[in-house]
Amino acid sequence: MLALLLFFFGCAVSKKIILTPKKDAAVNMLLMNAFNDDHGVTHLATINDQAFYQVDDSSFYVHANTYKAMYEVEEEQTFTVTKLEDANFILIDDFDSRAAPWHLDRIVKESLPLDGNFPYNSSGSCHTNKDLDIHTYVIDTGIDVTHPEFEGRATWLENFIDDTDTDCQSHGTHCAGLVGSKSYGACKDARLFAIKVLGCDGSGSTSSVIRGIEYAYNRHVKQVKDSVKKVKSIVSMSLGGGFSGALNAAVKATLKDPNFYFAAAAGNENNDACRTSPASVREIFTVMASDRYDKRAYFSNYGNCADIYSPGVNVVSTVPGGRTAMYSGTSMSTPVLVGVLNHYVDTYPQLNMADIKKKVLQSASKNKIIGHVGKTGNNALIYISR
Known part of the structure; x- marks a missing residue:
């Protein structure tokens, strides 16, 4: 024995x-x-x-x-991507580029119906303030920075999970595309930076995620010191796990800098977002998912820690190898919001995280989402107002 x-x-x-x-x-x-x-x-x-x-x-x-x-x-603990697993790859030729993707169409409409228009389609229509330098950090599975949709605006920075310095999962590339790709991004001229904290299976650890946040923040501090322009940094984090006080503390620590902003996915468990991290951090944007008919996504987490809805069902964006794919999840709704957040930071550079959050929520389309859960959280849908 x-x-x-x-x-x-x-x-x-x-x-x-x-x-x-x-x-x-x-x-x-x-x-x-x-x-x-x-x-x-x-x-x-x-x-x-x-x-x-x-x-x-x-x-x-x-x-x-x-x-x-x-x-x-x-x-x-383990943290994973917040994308549903039933993703369908589609060919670029199958997508009608004459009309704006529905997720872009919706974020410039206060109400339905959609009409296929998105007025911020040209490069330079998002970052108009020449005194600013806005950086968006996608802390995820990495980005295929060679994808033609990024037009050279995506940069690989660091890897905290494995020895494969590329996006071998596709999730991070899809998210980055929703922030700032030529055809699918809410901010057409976004500068995108890849920090890999999740591996080829879409999972990572508390320590890999915290290290990724530290890297983004330290780079931000250096950029602020070295740049002649005013540097603003936005983190897009479409991952989640159980509640982690350590991860939440790491996120909160970045917000002591008034030029640092953060958004995270609410999660896909149809449960209370306050039970998960980093979604439970009240100071950031915690993003729920809705569909093209303004219905709450059946999978979307909710509750007092969830702030705002954003398109997250059957959303087309970039994946590695020059391809596109249609995914669903709060993983998708979050980078759409981050693309919109680029617009707000560009327009209101004097606002810190707390104030920009108030501004975005004030400008959001109110009480549009069908199936909003109970009296908790906000029935507010992201809207570009500038």
Whole structure:
């Protein structure tokens, strides 16, 4: 029996514990650092003054009470794309480019019907403020930056999940296309930056996502310092998992900078978005999905943490290899909103995240969504007003 137990313990897969220092803990930093060094605690990320650490669970459980006195603790969990799995690839030639895709048509109409028009179709119709430099970070599965729809405006930055520096899943490329591709993007001249935190299977970890956020924020800080223009940065994050205090803290830390903005998918579980991260961060845009008939998507999460609806059912956009595909999910509704957010940031550069959120919600089309769940959250649909 002893030999069997030793076999199972020896084969157990070690898990990481994410450690977030408690703000009110009366802990001497020198003692904390000494403890960390002695017990294999490693630095994960620092965003503004918010630090994150990680340690193997084998060390954590031996000294659990000490860790809990100094840190908020949670097991590392899996985060995945928030796209439905029933995606259908279509050929570019099958898409009627004479009319605007329905998702673009809808975001410039206060009410139905659609008419196939989108007035911001030309390059330069989104970023009109020459004193600004707006960067959009797609923290996802990566972007096929060679796709002709991006016209050279997409840049690969960093990979925190694997050794494949390309989008081997397609999700990130589809999302990026909804932000800023030539035919499908809400902002036709968006500058797109790929940060890969999810692998070929569409999944990643708490630590990979936090590292991706840290990278985007640190790059933003450097760009602000080096640029002669005023730099604004927007994060589009179409991923989700269970509730994570650490991930939420990472997102909130970026918003201390008044020139940093954030949007995340509400999720596709037809459940309360407050149960998931990063959707449960109240300070950001948490985006629900609607269809071309202004019906709430049956899968869309909802609740007090969900802020606004955006097109997210049967949405056409870019995928790797110069192709297009039709996907559904709050993964799609989020980058559509981020494309619209580029318009608002360009028009109202004096507004920080909290104020731009108020402006977008004030301008949204009200009480249009059929099937809006209960009295929680907003029955508001994204609308470009500039």
